[in-house]
Amino acid sequence: MVPVDYYILLSAVLFTLGALGVLIRRNPLIIFMSIELMLNAGNLAFVAFANMYKSFSGQIFVFFVIAVAAAEVAVGLALIVEIFKTRKNINIDEMNSLKG
């Protein structure tokens, strides 16, 4: 039986990787993937704790998170497609027309 600490550690590592990806990368697709990574890090922690406490609530939360992530991807990818249609470019640093 793998101790829960390992899961949490892995979850923290995955989350940090995801966060770094969001902060550093300029390609929105990659950023999306990093966001997915952070969500799934959270999912991993949920199921780990659910297993530890023998409770279903953590697992149910995971379903919600997967559903939200799917919806988010659907909206996000549509946005990215639209932006690409008008700009022929999806570099995130060039989407700065809201600059103050």
Place this chain on the structure above:
Amino acid sequence: MHLNETISSGFFFLAPWLVFAPVTGLLINLIFGRQFSEKVIGTVASLASGAAFVVSVLLAYSVSINHGEMVSVPLAEWIHIGTLQLDWTFRVDSLSTTMMLVVSGVGTLIHIYAIGYMHEDVRFKNDEGRFNRFFIFLNLFIAAMMILVSGDSFMMLFVGWEGVGLCSFLLIGFWYEMDTLGRSSWANSNAAKKAFIVNRVGDFGFLIAGFLMFWYLGSFQFDAVFAAAPAVAESAPWVIVAITLFMLVGVAGKSAQIPLYIWLPDAMAGPTPVSALIHAATMVTAGVYLVARSAPLYTLVPQAQYIVAMVGAGTALFAATIAVGQYDIKKVLAYSTISQLGYMIAAVGMGAYVAGMFHLIAHAFFKALLFLSAGSVILGLERGHHAHAHHVSHVDHGKKKKEGKKKEEERGHNEEHGEAFDPGDMRNMGGMRKTMPLTFWLYLIGALALAGIFPLVGFWSKDEILLDASLHYTSVYWQLTIAAFFTAFYMGRQIWMVFFGEPRHAAAAHAQESPKVITVPLMILAGLSVLGGALNLPFEGFHNLGHWLGYTLGEVESLPLDLKVASISTALALLAILISWLIYGRNTLRAGQPDPLKRPLGFIFTGMENKWFVDEGYFAVIVNPFKKISQFLADVIDGRFWHDFVHDTVILGTYNWLSEIALDRYADQKGIDAFANWLGDATQSISATMRKVQNGFVRSYALAVMLGVVLILGYLIFK
């Protein structure tokens, strides 16, 4: 009060209709008058006044079947403040019903006469719309006069007193934008203002008397005042003297006595029915009524009575002398009215209330007759003048046909309106006995009644006054007797000048007799002037008026005829008429000739002609200094000091200085403005700094969120 049981018998409940009837008439004419024809307007007004007369007759009848007992008819609460309890109550007794009968009776006749008179007057003056207004004012006058004579308190009397003053003002200034000859001028409205202002002086006296009365006697109600008076007369006689003398000031204003009589001659600017009704028969006698009504007060203080009698006698003589030197037919009658009012005031001053009231009634008859006949003469002249002018212009039109139409029109216009023809000037008259025979006879009756010729009403009433005077104050008696001489003289002069000799003006030659609506009321008045003496004959059993007024005034002495007094006054009157015939009748005046009295009397006649320069004296002593003072107050005090200095310099200057320096420069600019500007500047500079954060790089926003999360988590963990 003890009203309710007495009110049931008789017609006392009708008393409020004395006022309501004329008010109804005036309201009908006020609202519907524009749609009515002149006849309807006149009929409504005359019926309203006639209804008041019927009510007066019924009230007089009720008083007589009640054996003269006073009845007060309450109508409404009026003023209830502290100890002041004033109600709107009508007082019906023999004295007030006498006045009611005179006012409404003579008033109704004059209403009827005015239908005919105003019909022509509004046409001569080219303003037919004013017909209605005249009758509204006339009805208003009747209503106010009824309040005056039927009031149960001095304050209600005062309301009527002011009301008739207002009507007098409105009617003197009836043709307010012209003078008596119809020329554009403010002469008529100035006459109206003069009457109003002089009356204010009198009213001031009345009010002071009223205040004293309330302060010392505690009431305005007649009976309460009279009941309280004797005790006060014991303890503080000067109070009663002051009340009666201040009241005399009011009387002098309203009844045109020295020194306030000056408004009455000018009041002749009003239409002639007004002169007859208001300024001869009724309103001006209000003062006589007031003194008679206040008899219980005057009886307490013989000193005041003596002063009242002397004022009356002096006025009687003084005004009679002025009447001798006047040329205007209505001015002669106006001074005659002042003189006759002097008789009445002298009579009531001497305590001869019955004689005064009798002369009041007699005077109402014959002076209304005289004025209305004078109006008939004036109208006759106007008609003659117009007929003549048209005749002349027609002839001219025929002669000058070739000279072009425009010139003709101008000429015709000038004929009609160019020369100012004065239809009231006796020098324009003469020989009117032939052109207006009916008016002549009526005028003659009035003149003889006024001169006191047996057996007309003036003989009886004047003789009663003279007899009383001879018993009380010899000086008053002699003044009044000499005044009677002058009275006969100026009336004789007037008759000779107006009706005898040859016409001195084309208008007089072409004068036309007046229609029936004018002459019939005159005939009734003439009948009353002839037979009115029967009211109070100085024989045992014939003192009807004395007996009647005795109900109210207490036992009055009824004097038998004194042959000595009567024959002296009659002889003097006949002598005066004889002298007037010698001067004016034997050789009648020719056109342009000066008055034959002018040379023998010299400056005395100049004085009479110019009313003894009393008006000029008033101007020199009061009006001009008053104007100077008001000029000074307006220019220097108000204009330069108050307006320029206090307002402009001090107040406005200080205000400007404060607002400019202290408030604008310091408080506003350096305080409020500075703070608001700083707020704006600070917002701008902060936002200039902060906008750099908004750089548009999503990743930097994400980093900021990240850092925020880390900080919050760190805080949560390590707190």
